[in-house]
Amino acid sequence: MKVLDGYKKVMAELRAGIFRPVYLLHGEEPFFIDRVAAEIEHTAVEEHARDFDLSVLYARDHDPDRVKDTCLRYPMIGDRHLVVLREAQSWRIDALEKLEPYVLKPTRTTVLVICYKNKKVDGRKSFVKSVAKHGMVFTSDRLRDEHLPDWVRRYVTHHKRRIGPREAQLLSEHLGSDLAKVAKEVEKLCLVTGEGEAITAETVQRYVGISKDHNVFELQEAIGMRDRIKALRIARYYGQDPKGHPLPVTVATLSGYFSKLVLLKTLGERPAGELASAAGISPYFLDGYRAAVRNYDLDELLRAQHLLRRCDMASKGLGDGGADAGELLTELLVQVIDR
Numbered sequence: 329m330k331v332l333d334g335y336k337k338v339m340a341e342l343r344a345g346i347f348r349p350v351y352l353l354h355g356e357e358p359f360f361i362d363r364v365a366a367e368i369e370h371t372a373v374e375e376h377a378r379d380f381d382l383s384v385l386y387a388r389d390h391d392p393d394r395v396k397d398t399c400l401r402y403p404m405i406g407d408r409h410l411v412v413l414r415e416a417q418s419w420r421i422d423a424l425e426k427l428e429p430y431v432l433k434p435t436r437t438t439v440l441v442i443c444y445k446n447k448k449v450d451g452r453k454s455f456v457k458s459v460a461k462h463g464m465v466f467t468s469d470r471l472r473d474e475h476l477p478d479w480v481r482r483y484v485t486h487h488k489r490r491i492g493p494r495e496a497q498l499l500s501e502h503l504g505s506d507l508a509k510v511a512k513e514v515e516k517l518c519l520v521t522g523e524g525e526a527i528t529a530e531t532v533q534r535y536v537g538i539s540k541d542h543n544v545f546e547l548q549e550a551i552g553m554r555d556r557i558k559a560l561r562i563a564r565y566y567g568q569d570p571k572g573h574p575l576p577v578t579v580a581t582l583s584g585y586f587s588k589l590v591l592l593k594t595l596g597e598r599p600a601g602e603l604a605s606a607a608g609i610s611p612y613f614l615d616g617y618r619a620a621v622r623n624y625d626l627d628e629l630l631r632a633q634h635l636l637r638r639c640d641m642a643s644k645g646l647g648d649g650g651a652d653a654g655e656l657l658t659e660l661l662v663q664v665i666d667r
Contacts, residue, residue, distance in 0.1 A: 639657070
C-alpha cells in the first residue's frame, strides 16, 4: 500500500517539526489529503498565531497572482506563515503552472500547501517536478478494496483499540471505499470502546447497524459452503430491508466473490501467500475461499457468474417479470447453491 507508506512518511516529518516550503497534495483519495493538510495546519502554526499567520485561499475565488502575493508575506507573530490553497483542481493546469516561479524560489518563512483533490496532476509537468525538488509531492491514491480491512485494523490500532480480521472485513464490506465515512464509523466505535479493548461484532452491530449474522460476508460464506438454509435466511432478511441492502450492491459484491473463486480454481494448488496475493484477499480468509473452491467445479462457478449478470439486469428492471429484490436474490441463491 504505497499511499500508506507516503502518508506515514509525511505525517512523521510534520510531527517531528520538519516542514517543506511547498506541498502538493494531489490524487483521487481526498481523505489522506484532508488529513495531511489538517496536520500541517495543526503543527506549522501555533494556535494563538493562526488568526495572523494562517491564510486559507480557495482556488475558485483567487488567481495565481493573489496566491503568490500571499506567499510573499512574512509571519506577523510566529516563526512561519502558512498558506493553504484549497480546491486547486478547479484551476486549469496552466493556472497551476503559474505558481512554478514561486516554487523555484519560495519565501523562507512561508509554507505553501496546495490541495488538489479527486484527481492527479500530470507528473510529467515541470511544475510537479519543481515541487518534488524544492518541497514535497504527496500522491493520494485510492486504496484497493482488498486493502481496506487492513487499513481499518491499522486505524483502530492508531486509536489504541483492537479489532479482529472478521470485524474489519465486515466494516469494509458494509461501508465501502469512502475512507472518510469508514473513519467516522471507526472513531464512533472507538468512543464506545475502552482503550486497549476489542471492537466486537456485537459492538459493530449495535453502533453501526451491521447485523453480525445477516451481512454480505456471512452470505458469501453460506454460498461457499452451499449452506442453502443460512443463505436463504439472509436473503429473507435483505428482502425485508431493500433500501438498507440494495440488490445491485449485493450482486456486485457477490460477482467479485465469484471472480476470486474462478481465479483460485484456475490457479490450482500453490503457496498460500501467492494465492492470497493473486486473488487480492487477506491470508486470514484464504481457507474459506479454498473450501468454497472445493465445493464448486469450474462450470458451476462460471454458471454462477452468468446468473449474477442476469440478476443484475433484472434488479435494474430488465426482464424481471415484476419480482421484487428479495425474490430475485432468493431465486439467484437457489440456482447457484443447488446442484
